[in-house]
Amino acid sequence: MRLYQMQDSGNCYKPRLLAHLLDINLKLIDVDILKGESRTAEFLAKNPNGRTPTLELDDGRCLAESDAMLYFLSQGTPFWPEDPFSRAQVLQWMFFEQYSHEPYIAVARFWKVIAPECPPAMTALFPEWHKKGYAALDVMETHLTGRRYFVDEQYTIADVALYAYTHKASDGGFDLARYPNIRNWLARLEAHPKHITMETRV
Numbered sequence: 001m002r003l004y005q006m007q008d009s010g011n012c013y014k015p016r017l018l019a020h021l022l023d024i025n026l027k028l029i030d031v032d033i034l035k036g037e038s039r040t041a042e043f044l045a046k047n048p049n050g051r052t053p054t055l056e057l058d059d060g061r062c063l064a065e066s067d068a069m070l071y072f073l074s075q076g077t078p079f080w081p082e083d084p085f086s087r088a089q090v091l092q093w094m095f096f097e098q099y100s101h102e103p104y105i106a107v108a109r110f111w112k113v114i115a116p117e118c119p120p121a122m123t124a125l126f127p128e129w130h131k132k133g134y135a136a137l138d139v140m141e142t143h144l145t146g147r148r149y150f151v152d153e154q155y156t157i158a159d160v161a162l163y164a165y166t167h168k169a170s171d172g173g174f175d176l177a178r179y180p181n182i183r184n185w186l187a188r189l190e191a192h193p194k195h196i197t198m199e200t201r202v
Helices: 010-021 041-046 066-074 084-114 126-143 157-166 180-190
Strands: 002-005 027-030 054-056 062-064
Touching (some): 010 066, 010 084, 010 157, 062 066, 066 157, 084 157, 126 157, 126 180
Parallel strands (some): 002 027
Antiparallel strands (some): 054 062
16 A cells, blocks of 8 residues: 655654554655645545545555544454444544644644744744643543543554644644653553654655
8 A cells, every 4th residue: 555645744644653553564655745746636636635644555546534544444453442332432532633632733733843934824823722732632631540542441543543743742832741641641652562653664
């Protein structure tokens, strides 16, 4: 399978991380969104939304959206629970990640460390991003009280989804010092023998 991606994107890191945990080989194809490479006719034929990541299967079909890729890759593995309610809880946290977490923590990181410059209109939004990003971190911290993982004491794709940008939250100006449960959870995932960093190319 081919993964069209940017190496420093958390959303692109998610399928790379899960694939490595599952010993699935991906061919990485870099797409520089800052240079408009995701807006070419060739790329738009694979993903009409013009975004990375995009996963191209061996049969040529393409799948967009990082959390959809996590779902696809996790089928039949321990990262996707067997119990229907547990599966719904995994989806609950993945929806939370995309709606309440990523739009603030990831966006703040993008404008601080990835974008070549941050225009004043974006700079003015940092207080709102920090307020809402911290609200998401508060929810995570509370949920992780007495828990090792987000669902059923089992490492699932909910953890993968939330890990990607949480472990880089400081890049966007978020301080995790006041979140011991989150920091312990991050360390737990990083201790997995097949864990890879965002910087690792596999």
